[in-house]
Amino acid sequence: MSSNFESFRPRLRQGRVIPQGSRIIFETDNPYNQIILPMALADVILLCSGQFSVREIVEKLYKKQGAVPFRSMLQAMHLLHQGGFFENGDELILNTHLNSWMEPRRNAWSLSWRFGQRIVADRRSPMAYYVVTLAILIGALLGLQSFPEAPLKLLGTMIKGQALTAVLFKFFACSSLVQSARHIVRGIQLLLLTGKAYNVSLRLTPWGLHFHVGDETNDLFENRLYTAMFHVSQILIGWFFVFCISPALSAPWLDTLIAMNTILTFWEMNPFTNGEGLKLLQALMMPNDSEIASWHFESSLLIKSLSEDSIQREKDFSRICAIWGMIWLLATFAGLHEVAIDFGPTVLYRLTHANLDSAAAVFGLLAWMATLFYVVQSFVETIIASVAKPWWRVFFARLRGSLVRKRSHYTQEQLIEKIGNLPLFSHFQDNYLNKILEHSKVVDYREKSPIILQGDISRELCVLLDGDVEIMRRAIGRSEWLTELSAVSIFGEASLVDETPRAAQVTAKTFCTVLKVPVSCIRQFAEESHAVRHVEDFRNAILVNQFFASSPVFRSLSPGSVEFLQSRGSLEYFDSNQVVFNQGDQGDCVFMILRGSVEVEVHGTSVKRLMQGNFFGEIALLANLPRTATVVTNEPCVFFKISTDAFWEVLLQHIDLGVFLETVSENRLNEDLKILAPIKRTGS
């Protein structure tokens, strides 16, 4: 199914855009539909009238701002689409690639009935919010004095001492009460502070039937203290109720409430889900109040990544999350241990002497243990995957290589079909192609086999029909990886010009099938057919085509787009140690490295080396910034230079390519800044 995203004409439902601070709220006539976005995306909303396609909207944004925040825009489109804000949302078809960017998140564990209206208060009252929240926090601290010394033992005592259906009912009732009260208080807090509370509903979940108030409007908080107080109060609010109603409760109900609160508090502190604990940490580490909305749009704008503070903040955030996660995990292990010691025999005993009550108890305990197991297993799996994945890949690659014995050879028609679209062969008629193929041979190569050896005299042009190859160059004492090619592409094209020694070694990365065409044969038929006038031009065309065919970034482009770029670009030749552009220059083009390698320098410090098959200059293209680094050639290089205007015409057809390039740009900027930071500190 092909995506129609670029040509989709989004038409928003009737509604209005309400600016508030550095954000906008879009509200439709349906009271359930509201969305808060950074103001930078106001144009996206205002242009969604059904008059313009996504492509035209991007074009308008680019013409106005000189840059487009692709990912933010895509996320906004996703939110609008998923929230049912588009009247014509059914017309939107997304391919798997775009779907992965716009993947919907559904909560499969709840049924909800939206019955409430959007609640809007006449006026905000931060002082009342402050007083209410402070009262809750003080009450919660007093309630925490009844925190049990051994919560799970308390749980065990309750289960052992009572009919288990009654225990489960009490848990369900207490959970419903605490959750409902928590969300009602949340609604009051939001109304007091922001004047708005959205998405009031009744929810049925396995752990309770409760009111629910969405926390979308806490994006409108304009004070870090208020935000932090909000999340802390949401974590501890159960203990406030313990404090308030404990005198009125009988002992079994109180024990249940305390056990319930312990579990809820523990769960909210879980850093592996987007709970209140994690939101609290985000609130505390937020740089300034105006970026609250942008925090949710992680990639709001490319220029944001220029901020050294935000990079450092993200690092600190990751470190704190890792430490917090370990502590939480240890607590989970301790809980598991306690469950195993205290309840293990009971569980086994009850399984063997089953009746209705004991079965319910067993299921309850197993559910608790399964939850803990799930969390631990996810954590361990993540670690194992990150450490062991490369080894698994090697193992499976070897296994696949050993299983593949031989592949069937191609027929003449299949070969013509394969090579007919390549730049060199597309100029020959079928009869000449047949003649060329008669003089050529198809060779299979097992994985790791050398196809071309560096230093050999080149008399053959190779067409990779199947598989992947990697190109390496041997220097003194080391091997240098140059690039990787995938089928169908041409290599060894230097032989077209002269019979020079091969400059690099080509090795089969997987099982490969290669068509070897004698260069003399191509020359002979080129002259006969009058199709080829300048062999040098074809070599260049092959170079460019090879780049687009092998680059993981550009491989997904349609042939039409590649042809367009090829027609708009030009080849540039640079000698060794030549400056391509300087840091601070105005950038108006992107460079693809067809041959050679370059050094990227920021403030005179080399930050990275880019090899053949890579590209540079894309930051100026996407962010309308001057060049952020100086690029110097390491060796004689051939670049394919494309103007930003031509590139933008292609980006408008491939929004996903824009998103990808934006990600690459941000990563590169971050890398540059990481290197720049220590230089600045040392004052050099």
Added chain:
Amino acid sequence: MLTLATKLGVERRLNVRVRYPNNVRVCRLPEVEFEGHALKVQNISIGGCAVLDPVEYLGPSVGHELTLSLKWSTVAEGVRARVVSRVDHRRHIQFLNLSNNRQTQLVKSMAYGVRALSMVKHAHASERGPAMDAVELWSSAHHDSLIVETDVHRLAQLFVNGDQYVIYREAWPKRSKGEKCSRLEFEQLILFLANIPLPSPAVMGLLALLEQQIILSGGGEP
């Protein structure tokens, strides 16, 4: 903006020019004098400035060097300069030896003007699209924004550098919590508005009102 730009050594950004408001002197930006004659400054950067010289104090020719006096509120400094071009009464002047201290001082004074240079006006609400509860929306990549309101008395809201200001008709601008902003903040708002690129009539009207307000208030705090 300057901080962001200089992080990557984008020197071109350092020479960004900041426009002076038409009728008031704000943010301690320097006055420019030549041989005791005050020149009306149109814009300034650390590399030079553009002045109006209808009387031709600077002479008719282009390319010659001269000494200008840059007068801040507390200090004046003689700067070697060169007239690099002239268009009608306007002279483009390049500073040849502006000291590092004065450059730093100038950059600080220009900060709010530079921030405004990246402001972009958002699209108007169309008949077929969503309605907008504002006359105009402006924002920048640095989370600054300007909301020109539909209200008769509350003219606009400005969010600059993380602070919120509300602008009322014929009144001193207020911060979000209701208290009046300081004079320096007021001047910063004027400089910000004066440097919004391609300002709409609504923005220019707002700027004129604020200039008038600060002139009426004299030189003091609110």
